[in-house]
Structure formats: C-alpha cells, structure tokens
Amino acid sequence: MTINWFKFASPAAFYPIAGRLIPWFSRVALALVLIGLFWGFFLTADQLGGSNPQKEYYRIIYVHVPAAWMSMWLYLVLAGWSAIGLVFNTRLSFMMAKAVAPTGAIFTFLALWTGALWGRPSWGTYWDWDPRLTSELLLFFLYIGYIALHSAIDDTRRADRAAALLAIVGLVMVPVIFLSINCPDPNQCAALHQRSDPGSIHLSILIPMLTMTLGLWSYSFAAVFARLRTIILTRESDNAWVRDVIAQETTA
Amino acid sequence: MLKVFYCVLSRDITLALRRRTDVLTTLFFFIIVVSLFPLGVGSEREQLRMLGPGVVWVAALLASMLALERLFAADYDDGTLEQLLLTGQPLALLVLGKVVAHWLLTGLPLVLIAPLVAMQYHLSGTAIWVMMAALALGTPVLSLIGAIGAALTLGLRGGGILLSLLILPLYVPVLVYGAGAVSVSAIEIADTQPYFYLLSAFLMGSALLAPLAAAAALRISLE
Numbered sequence: 001m002t003i004n005w006f007k008f009a010s011p012a013a014f015y016p017i018a019g020r021l022i023p024w025f026s027r028v029a030l031a032l033v034l035i036g037l038f039w040g041f042f043l044t045a046d047q048l049g050g051s052n053p054q055k056e057y058y059r060i061i062y063v064h065v066p067a068a069w070m071s072m073w074l075y076l077v078l079a080g081w082s083a084i085g086l087v088f089n090t091r092l093s094f095m096m097a098k099a100v101a102p103t104g105a106i107f108t109f110l111a112l113w114t115g116a117l118w119g120r121p122s123w124g125t126y127w128d129w130d131p132r133l134t135s136e137l138l139l140f141f142l143y144i145g146y147i148a149l150h151s152a153i154d155d156t157r158r159a160d161r162a163a164a165l166l167a168i169v170g171l172v173m174v175p176v177i178f179l180s181i182n183c184p185d186p187n188q189c190a191a192l193h194q195r196s197d198p199g200s201i202h203l204s205i206l207i208p209m210l211t212m213t214l215g216l217w218s219y220s221f222a223a224v225f226a227r228l229r230t231i232i233l234t235r236e237s238d239n240a241w242v243r244d245v246i247a248q249e250t251t252a
Numbered sequence: 253m254l255k256v257f258y259c260v261l262s263r264d265i266t267l268a269l270r271r272r273t274d275v276l277t278t279l280f281f282f283i284i285v286v287s288l289f290p291l292g293v294g295s296e297r298e299q300l301r302m303l304g305p306g307v308v309w310v311a312a313l314l315a316s317m318l319a320l321e322r323l324f325a326a327d328y329d330d331g332t333l334e335q336l337l338l339t340g341q342p343l344a345l346l347v348l349g350k351v352v353a354h355w356l357l358t359g360l361p362l363v364l365i366a367p368l369v370a371m372q373y374h375l376s377g378t379a380i381w382v383m384m385a386a387l388a389l390g391t392p393v394l395s396l397i398g399a400i401g402a403a404l405t406l407g408l409r410g411g412g413i414l415l416s417l418l419i420l421p422l423y424v425p426v427l428v429y430g431a432g433a434v435s436v437s438a439i440e441i442a443d444t445q446p447y448f449y450l451l452s453a454f455l456m457g458s459a460l461l462a463p464l465a466a467a468a469a470l471r472i473s474l475e
Contacts (some may be wrong), residue, residue: 141421148417152408161472162404166418169400169465173422176454180425184432186446 009090011232012241018225025222032215036062039208057121061205064114066213067107068132070220071139074104078146079171082164094160095235097167098150099227103220105143111136131182138177142170156235256341260349267326268357274322278358279365282315286369297374304373305434308383309390311369312362313423316391319358320398320419321412323350324470328406337474343467351392351399351463359391375434382437382444389451390430396462397422403469426454 008014040062046055078100085093115133116126127133146163153159183189201209236242268275289307290300327333336346366387370380401419405411433447 138421138424141417145418145421148414149404152405152410152414158472158475161475162469165400165465165469165472166404169422172461173397173425176425177421180428184428185436186429186450187436187443 006088006090009088009092011092011095011236012239014092015229015232015245018229022222022225022229025218025225029215029218029222032211032218036066036208036212036215039211040205044204044208057118060114060118062209062212064111064118065209066216067114068111068136069213070216071104071107071111071136073217074100074107074220075139075142075167075171075174078104079167082167086161086164086168091160091235092232094164095228095231096224097164098160099224099231100220101143101147101150102227103223105140105147107216107220108136108140108143112140134181135178138181139174142174146170253342253345256339257345257349260336260346261353264350264353265356268353275357275361278315278319279361281318282311282362283365283369285311285314287372290372300373301375301438304370304375305379305383305431307373308366308369308434309387309427309431312387312391313394313420313427315362316358316394317398317416317419317423318412319354320395320402320415323354323399323402324406325402325411328474333470334474337470343470344463347399347403347466347470348459348463351395351466354399355392355395359387359395362391363387376438378441379434379437382441383434385448386430386433386451389448389455390426393426393451393454393458394423396458396466399466400462400469403466403473406470406473426451429454 008017041059044059078097081093081097081100084090085097112133115136119128119130119133120126146167149166150159150163153162233242233245286308289303293299293303324333327336337343339346363384366384367380370383375383398415398419401415401422404418405415408414429447429450433444433451436443436447
C-alpha cells in the first residue's frame with residue numbers, strides 16, 4: 001500500500017476536516033483549561049516554599065508558563081510549516097504558517113502581560129530586564145515582523161515565500177539572540193546561566209501546569225484551524241468547490 | 253569567481269563615489285544621533301561615560317539600517333538587479349560583493365569617525381580602541397544580516413519602516429556584545445577577549461549564511 005502523503009495538502013481536502021475538528025478541539029480546550037485553572041487556583045498549596053517563598057500571587061504561573069511555552073512552540077510550528085512550504089511548494093503549508101502567527105503573537109503577549117502582573121508583587125516593578133521576559137519580548141518582535149511583512153506584500157505568493165524565509169532566518173537567529181540576552185557578559189556565563197528544569201518543579205504544581213498547557217495547545221488547534229478555513233476560502237475563491245461550500249452554508 | 257565579486261564591488265563603489273552625499277548623509281546621521289543624547293539626558297561626565305558605548309552602538313545600528321534601503325533599491329528600479337540574476341554567476345557571490353561595497357561606504361566611515369564621537373562621551377583611550385575594533389567586527393555583521401531584510405522588502409511601500417521592524421530584533425546579539433566589550437574595557441582590558449571571539453564568530457557565521465539567505469530573498473522578491 002502506498003500512502004499519499006500529500007492527500008490533505010490540498011486545501012479542498014483539508015477544509016472539511018478542519019471544520020469537523022474545530023468543535024472537538026474547542027471542547028477539549030475548554031475542559032482542560034477549566035480543570036487546569038480550578039486545580040491550580042484552588043487545589044494547590046497557597047504558598048510556594050523554598051528559598052524564595054511566594055504567597056497566592058505565584059498562582060499566575062498557571063497561565064504565564066503555559067502561555068510562554070506555547071509562544072515558543074508555535075514559533076517552531078510557524079518556521080516548520082514555512083520550511084515545508086518552501087521545500088515542497090505546498091500552498092496549504094504557507095496558509096498554515098500564516099494562520100499560526102497571530103495565535104503565537106497572542107500567547108507571547110499573554111506571557112509578557114502575566115509576567116508583568118507577577119513582577120509587580122514579587123519584584124516591586126511591572127517590568128524588569130529579566131532574561132526570560134526580554135527573550136519573550138524579542139520573540140514578540142519576531143512574530144510582529146512576520147505578520148507585518150506578510151501583510152505589506154500584496155502578491156500572495158511573494159508574501160508567503162518572503163515571510164517564510166524571514167521565519168526561518170528568525171529561527172536560526174533565535175538561539176544566538178537568547179544566548180546574548182541570557183549571558184550579556186561572556187566572562188561570567190556559568191554563574192548567570194538560568195536553570196529552568198521541569199523536573200525541579202513539584203508534581204502538584206507541574207500537573208495542573210501541564211493540563212493548562214494541553215488546554216492552550218488544544219485552543220491553538222481550534223483557533224488556527226478556524227483562521228485557516230477563512231484563509232482557504234479567501235484564497236481559493238475562484239474555485240468551484242468554494243462556491244458550493246458558500247452556497248451550502250448560506251442556504252443552511 | 254573572484255573576478256565577478258571584484259567587478260560588482262568596484263562598480264558599486266564607483267557609482268557611490270559619484271554621488272558622495274549619500275555616503276555623507278549616513279555619516280552625519282550617526283554623528284547627529286550621538287550628539288543628541290547628551291542634550292536629552294544631561295551632560296554629566298560620569299553618566300555619559302556609562303551611556304557612551306550603548307548610545308554609539310544604537311546609533312550605529314540605526315545608521316546602518318537606514319543606509320540598507322539603498323542597498324538594492326537603485327538597481328531594482330533601473331532593472332540592473334534582474335540582469336544580475338540572469339548572469340548565471342552565483343547570486344550569493346554578487347550579493348556578497350554588493351554588501352562589502354555597502355559596508356565600505358557606510359560601515360567603515362562609522363568605524364573611522366568613532367574616536368571623535370567617543371570623545372564627546374569622555375571615553376578613555378583604551379575604550380576608544382576597543383570601540384573601533386568592536387565596530388570594525390560588528391558593522392559588517394549588521395550589513396550582512398540587513399541585506400536579507402533589504403532583499404525581502406524590495407519595492408514595498410513603507411519599506412524603510414518595515415525593514416527596521418524585521419531586522420532590528422536580529423541585531424540584538426551584535427549590540428549586546430559590541431557595547432559590552434566597550435563597557436568592560438573600562439574595568440579590565442583582558443576581559444574583552446571573549447567579546448571579540450563572539451563578534452568574530454558572528455562575522456564568520458553571517459558572512460557564510462547571510463549572502464545565501466539574501467540571494468534566496470532576492471529570487472523571491474523578483475520572481
């Protein structure tokens with residue numbers, strides 16, 4: 001049996017599937033986010049121990065950390081679909097990349113916002129040039145650059161390919177940018193290096209955090225597919241099947 | 253191969269030297285931006301000595317970015333760029349030639365004028381030398397990375413502003429280590445070594461990869 005790897009790379013084939021998947025991803029997202037938030041906000045200890053004890057306000061990590069994880073993961077997804085699009089020249093890959101960008105930017109903004117809200121009680125300031133916050137800010141700029149370049153070019157094909165190349169260049173630069181932010185003084189890198197080891201997080205905190213992450217991931221699928229369907233309809237509007245779909249949906 | 257490179261290089265330099273104001277505009281932009289800061293933040297010597305490295309580097313970033321718009325624009329407008337694409341020579345090499353010419357005309361003057369603006373900030377003699385060396389290593393990286401952005405935004409309306417949005421975040425590593433080297437030289441000169449290693453590494457990496465990416469971007473923009 002040969003597998004046709006490109007079967008769902010056709011926008012016409014993927015459009016109905018995306019439509020059927022959206023409700024499921026939305027339901028899973030809603031359920032997981034509600035469970036994760038309830039668990040994190042009401043069922044975990046109201047104080048974080050260790051050398052830096054924190055009271056109730058630490059609970060913002062149940063939103064902050066999953067949002068930050070998703071923002072970084074979605075940039076990988078964005079660059080990945082961009083690379084696939086450039087290599088295989090599949091239209092749907094570029095549409096996917098374009099659909100992912102706003103969701104990624106929103107999560108980056110959410111991570112920055114919740115970071116600022118957490119910073120106020122714990123550092124006494126909304127903004128500090130903490131390496132993690134600064135990295136997240138730079139990631140936000142990269143997302144904005146992608147979206148701005150894509151929308152500045154009228155020709156769809158050029159916009160797709162130019163933005164895809166930018167995403168890949170950004171991906172190559174990201175490790176260097178993060179290194180320079182994390183370690184501005186190479187003489188003392190070892191001392192300044194930040195350790196964020198998931199294994200060092202207590203399980204009672206890690207599990208609700210992962211639940212939230214899966215919930216936000218599910219939400220990303222739903223939001224991206226919804227955006228993707230609009231992009232498909234706009235771009236394929238010359239085709240007969242799009243006219244059929246629109247005729248169906250307007251009569252239904 | 254070298255002949256092609258040399259050909260593009262000498263052509264771009266000849267063209268630019270016939271219109272010298274373009275080169276001087278970038279240089280004076282750099283000097284004006286650097287001179288404005290003491291007027292804004294106050295002219296206390298200690299404070300200026302602290303701010304100096306960062307201010308000079310940010311001004312260099314902006315100056316090199318503003319000049320980037322012209323890297324491909326004139327050749328794009330009169331069709332030369334299309335002819336370059338059709339020559340059958342490796343496009344990355346042609347791009348590298350153009351970038352080197354661009355750096356000689358906009359980056360090198362910044363390196364040479366640096367001692368003058370450094371004096372405005374009361375930097376010490378060693379700090380001035382370190383700054384010149386760091387700028388000499390760092391500004392080519394800016395031109396190389398910027399070439400990708402310039403190729404991507406070719407012929408777009410509002411290209412200049414868009415260009416800054418695309419490439420300024422990518423300039424961060426050069427800014428951090430370039431300014432860091434100058435700041436650290438005031439404390440212990442031996443500590444500047446790792447900064448120069450990193451800047452050299454950036455130069456090597458971007459000289460290898462950026463022309464390829466910029467060539468790919470030019471193909472996309474001119475399709």
